[in-house]
Amino acid sequence: MDFRLTEEQRMVQKTIRDFVNKELIPLEMDVLKNEREGRPGLSKEKLKELQLKAKKAGFWGINTPEEYGGANLDPITSAIITMEQYRTFVPFEFGGHANNILYACNEEQKQKYLVPVIEGDKVPCFALTEPSGGSDPQMNTTAVKDGDYYILNGEKVFITRGMEADFAIVFASTDKSKGRSGGVTAFLVDREMGFKSEPIQTMGGTWEPAQLIFDNVRVPKENIIGEEGKGFKYAMMFINHNRGWVIPARSVGAAERLLEMCIDYANTRVTFGKPIGTNQAIQWMIADSQTEIEAAKWIMFRAAWMADQEGSWNSDKNDSIKFRHQASMAKLYGTNMVNRVVDRAIQIHGGMGFTKEFPIERWYRNLRVWRVYEGSDEMLRRTIAKHLLDEQIKPSELMPSIKDSVVYQ
Secondary structure (H helix, E strand, O other), X not given: OXXXXXXXXXXXXXXXXXXXXXXXXXXXXXXXXXXXXXXOOOOHHHHHHHHXXXXXXXXXXXXXXXXXXXXXXXXXXXXXHHHHHOOOOOXXXXXXXXXXXXXHOOHHHHHHHHHHHHOOOOOEEEEOOEOOEOOOOOOOOEEEEEXXXXXXXXXXXXXXXXOOOXXXXXXXXXXXXXXXXXXXXXXXXXXXXXXXXXXXXXXXXXXXXXXXXXXXXXXXXXXXXOOOOEOHHHHHHHHHXXXXXXXXXXXXXXXXXXXXXXXXXXXXXXXXXXXXXXXXXHHHHHHHHHHHHHHHHXXXXXXXXXHHHHOOOOOOOOOEHHHHHHXXXXXXXXXXXXXXXXXXXXXXXXXXXXXXXXXXXXXXXXXXXXXXXXXXXXXXXXXXXXXXXXXXXXXXXXXXXXXOOOEOO
């Protein structure tokens, strides 16, 4: 059992950290100022400039297959990059990538949707959640066949990038009698086809999801992803990818930066003639935070390792019970951990931590939603408990075999 990073992974980590320290962290105060004044933290022009700088350093299409000009990095290396990237709240993302569902498209669809997304010419959004259900999507959005078209009616809510998306990946019921396993179909729906979007205000402010409205929207049958009735597996392909190592890696990265801020402040803030870090109450918060960060990190890395072992993390095959179990634990523990760390960060910084002049309050507001989207705490606990109570997972299994996993049907 070897926990060391490879030489390549260490090099990647250093390169990304240098990029974050040099190019992103110096922008934090400008981002806060822009957001307070109602503007995007980063302009599109600035984002593009930063992406091109990252591209020159070799970071373009991190998860994108080589045939599309990407680096095709494995899940563990991708998690390392995400950790480093989220050491800052500057809303930067690397260019040259696409939603993993789009790789399930046929060749004609890939040319029309996947390639433009990779090249930055189109923006997609993932439309699953409805007013009637998030973690338990009821699929009240319907798609009724009408000749060579499907007529979509319904609403989707809390859709990230729903306001700016050029097209939506929409999940709709084509046969309610078959439920989610055989009655949900995934569609590629262009904005020109007629769906409308309305912004949803949140307490975070920087995450501005949208409500999507489909009122007799006509979608050609050639815009179905895969087969009719098989759409829910593509939804899980997207969700499990994020639960397994994307959101947990973000949590670890943000928590490590917050802890560094706490340590620095504890060593420099003096009360009653001595640094506050000499007080046991502060020491315990710092010690607990470091311990929990390390636990979250290795739960997350194991999920990434499991996905890598399956060799199918960019496809719908990474949905084994054992991977879903590990991904659920990674997301549950990681997001709760970072929320505890940011709460301690405000406590350690006192009144300064509560002001908008410091970035901690910004993190505090925005991190809270991580415990809700892509599977709430309660739904993840339900999944974990069900696997154990049904004896699909044994508590004593140290390293279960991926090959013995049962695939979701």
